[in-house]
Amino acid sequence: MDKEEKYYRLLKEQYGSAESIVTEIINLEAIMNLPKGTEHFLSDIHGEYEAFQHVLRSGSGNVRRKVQECFSAQLTHDEIEELIGIVYYPEEAIADKKNTFEDAEALKRWYFELIDRMINLISYTSTKYTRSKVRKALNPNFSYITEELLYRDNYAPGDKEEYYQSIINTVISLGKVDELIASFSYTIQRLVVDHLHIVGDIFDRGPSPARIMDTLMKYHSLDIQWGNHDVTWIGAAAGSPLCMLNVVRICARYDNLEILEDYYGINLRPLFTFAEKYYGDNPAFYPKKNPDKEELTAAEKLQITKIHQAAAIMQFKLESQLIKRNPDFHMENRLLLDKIHFGADKDIIELNGERYDLSHTCFQTIDKSQPDRLSDEEKQVIAKLLQSFQTSSILKRHIDFLLEKGSLYLVYNGNLLLHGCVPLHENGDLKSLTVNGVSRSGKTLFDFFETCIRSSCRHPDLHDDLNTDMIWYLWTGECSSLFGKEEMTTFERYFIEDAATHKEMKNAYYQLRDNAGVCRKILLEFGLDPEDGRIINGHTPVKEKNGENPIKADGKLIVIDGGFSRAYQSTTGIAGYTLLYNSYGMTLVSHQPFTGKSDAIKNGTDIISTKRVVETEMHRKKVRETNIGRKLEEDKQDLVFLLKHYAQY
Numbered sequence: 001m002d003k004e005e006k007y008y009r010l011l012k013e014q015y016g017s018a019e020s021i022v023t024e025i026i027n028l029e030a031i032m033n034l035p036k037g038t039e040h041f042l043s044d045i046h047g048e049y050e051a052f053q054h055v056l057r058s059g060s061g062n063v064r065r066k067v068q069e070c071f072s073a074q075l076t077h078d079e080i081e082e083l084i085g086i087v088y089y090p091e092e093a094i095a096d097k098k099n100t101f102e103d104a105e106a107l108k109r110w111y112f113e114l115i116d117r118m119i120n121l122i123s124y125t126s127t128k129y130t131r132s133k134v135r136k137a138l139n140p141n142f143s144y145i146t147e148e149l150l151y152r153d154n155y156a157p158g159d160k161e162e163y164y165q166s167i168i169n170t171v172i173s174l175g176k177v178d179e180l181i182a183s184f185s186y187t188i189q190r191l192v193v194d195h196l197h198i199v200g201d202i203f204d205r206g207p208s209p210a211r212i213m214d215t216l217m218k219y220h221s222l223d224i225q226w227g228n229h230d231v232t233w234i235g236a237a238a239g240s241p242l243c244m245l246n247v248v249r250i251c252a253r254y255d256n257l258e259i260l261e262d263y264y265g266i267n268l269r270p271l272f273t274f275a276e277k278y279y280g281d282n283p284a285f286y287p288k289k290n291p292d293k294e295e296l297t298a299a300e301k302l303q304i305t306k307i308h309q310a311a312a313i314m315q316f317k318l319e320s321q322l323i324k325r326n327p328d329f330h331m332e333n334r335l336l337l338d339k340i341h342f343g344a345d346k347d348i349i350e351l352n353g354e355r356y357d358l359s360h361t362c363f364q365t366i367d368k369s370q371p372d373r374l375s376d377e378e379k380q381v382i383a384k385l386l387q388s389f390q391t392s393s394i395l396k397r398h399i400d401f402l403l404e405k406g407s408l409y410l411v412y413n414g415n416l417l418l419h420g421c422v423p424l425h426e427n428g429d430l431k432s433l434t435v436n437g438v439s440r441s442g443k444t445l446f447d448f449f450e451t452c453i454r455s456s457c458r459h460p461d462l463h464d465d466l467n468t469d470m471i472w473y474l475w476t477g478e479c480s481s482l483f484g485k486e487e488m489t490t491f492e493r494y495f496i497e498d499a500a501t502h503k504e505m506k507n508a509y510y511q512l513r514d515n516a517g518v519c520r521k522i523l524l525e526f527g528l529d530p531e532d533g534r535i536i537n538g539h540t541p542v543k544e545k546n547g548e549n550p551i552k553a554d555g556k557l558i559v560i561d562g563g564f565s566r567a568y569q570s571t572t573g574i575a576g577y578t579l580l581y582n583s584y585g586m587t588l589v590s591h592q593p594f595t596g597k598s599d600a601i602k603n604g605t606d607i608i609s610t611k612r613v614v615e616t617e618m619h620r621k622k623v624r625e626t627n628i629g630r631k632l633e634e635d636k637q638d639l640v641f642l643l644k645h646y647a648q649y
């Protein structure tokens with residue numbers, strides 16, 4: 001029996017009868033004729049859990065829009081705001097509201113009214129979906145009740161009211177009404193966004209990437225395009241000591257070491273002890289102020305400062321070793337430790353023919369005759385830390401999820417989603433990287449990078465092979481699609497005062513992406529229609545206050561850095577952007593900095609300021625025209641074929 005025959009036999013078995021195949025064909029055809037679901041794009045979340053939650057819960061303004069469309073004729077402004085608040089944060093908003101009632105009867109009336117509104121809203125937000133999809137969006141504990149309330153029109157008018165009231169009265173008397181309403185809120189949140197794209201950089205800087213990962217793992221439908229910060233975490237789990245030290249260094253720099261210790265259960269004790277022994281106070285390594293925490297005590301600050309130095313120095317040593325074993329990376333000019341002239345009272349570095357004094361140095365573990373050699377103690381610390389990283393089951397779960405749902409780029413519904421850039425030369429040609437004699441650029445280079453990441457993850461016991469080293473290259477290499485700059489000046493920023501040495505030159509892509517011709521060429525390179533397709537890009541904050549426009553190249557490219565990272569908000573003037581793509585077209589939403597969950601609940605503050613329509617579709621886009629639609633069409637064709645040759649199988 002050939003494979004095809006086997007496939008059709010199995011399919012026949014699965015459906016059981018010709019009638020059920022007919023039903024499924026009708027069902028698939030109906031789904032394909034529904035309007036395309038709403039896609040929601042976010043990027044550069046950088047550990048900012050609360051702001052991320054707000055954007056997710058509000059669907060970047062989509063919840064607000066639906067509530068307004070549904071109720072603006074019937075409800076007052078305040079009632080609408082109250083309803084929106086309940087959909088965003090049901091537990092807190094209901095608890096607040098309940099305190100305002102003096103008697104039980106008034107509270108009960110409010111519950112009845114609210115449930116009626118919520119049910120109407122679920123009805124309104126589910127019009128684009130099949131009943132089976134709506135059912136999946138309901139909390140299983142309340143799905144029976146919710147369906148009864150939703151489809152109550154099936155009953156005769158008199159019976160309907162009575163039935164409806166008795167259901168709600170029972171739920172109230174069982175003390176379950178708040179939970180029921182909260183379940184409605186989550187259903188509405190889920191119905192307003194069909195699919196989520198995370199265009200990179202979940203990790204680093206902010207305090208709660210792990211909680212964001214937990215939320216994403218429960219999300220109904222999503223994909224992730226890895227960012228440069230995500231891949232170093234992947235690298236750490238894949239066994240790269242260098243990526244791991246970078247993760248530790250950034251956690252120390254942003255006063256976030258708790259993520260490693262408390263959340264992932266990584267034992268930092270060996271590092272603490274080692275840092276304590278060798279390092280002292282050093283203002284260049286003070287942790288940044290963590291806006292979510294109280295001021296550090298002097299002792300805490302000193303301890304983090306020491307760890308920060310220990311991680312940085314070991315990182316610089318290992319980076320130098322990596323550069324030497326990978327001549328293909330062409331990173332020799334980053335062999336900075338070899339360029340230091342160690343002196344009796346000051347150290348000097350020679351960079352591009354210029355000499356600079358080094359300040360705030362902490363080179364006490366450096367062997368001046370062989371600066372990138374790790375001491376035995378450093379080797380031990382690294383081995384212990386790496387073991388702790390690699391055996392953290394929570395970290396493993398998060399990284400496995402990143403690998404399962406993520407990729408370096410994604411072609412989705414005609415658009416190209418990528419975090420950083422497509423490395424280009426100044427004339428617009430694709431820039432290539434040659435590894436082991438093979439030159440790759442454009443899509444081939446992306447595919448190569450992704451293969452390296454996945455292979456490295458399959459061999460967590462290898463620590464310095466090409467695949468593992470390539471993850472580091474993605475963090476900082478000139479041809480990395482995630483970094484997009486010539487070199488990363490981490491060392492200079494710690495030790496050289498002259499700010500000119502801190503500058504990181506961006507790849508030509510960041511100029512050329514303003515040009516529609518270049519964007520068309522990139523879309524073609526990835527097999528997309530250059531007329532209809534768009535590039536969706538994260539990674540670089542848009543400096544709107546300097547007049548930068550996030551919609552580039554006549555709308556061919558959109559930058560959606562979410563600007564969640566509080567550390568960067570002062571450079572952009574606003575928080576950032578998210579993107580919505582529904583059956584009517586694409587809308588870019590810009591956000592004000594998030595002022596906190598309690599402010600959002602108490603004062604109904606939304607962080608959305610403006611919306612800009614990128615383009616309105618000439619006709620309403622249907623599921624048929626989407627990636628999923630094409631897959632459904634294939635399934636349908638198979639069923640049609642099976643039906644035609646039913647007797648044969």
Ligand SMILES: O=P(O)(O)OC[C@H]1O[C@](O)(COP(=O)(O)O)[C@@H](O)[C@@H]1O
Pocket residue numbers: 201205228229485488489490504539
């Ligand atoms: O300000 P920090 O956290 O030290 O990080 C600066 C580094 O981060 C980078 O900007 C990369 O991070 P982004 O992807 O967030 O831009 C590097 O280019 C730069 O060297």
Ligand SMILES: [Mn+2]
Pocket residue numbers: 200201227228229419539540
């Ligand atoms: Mn980035």
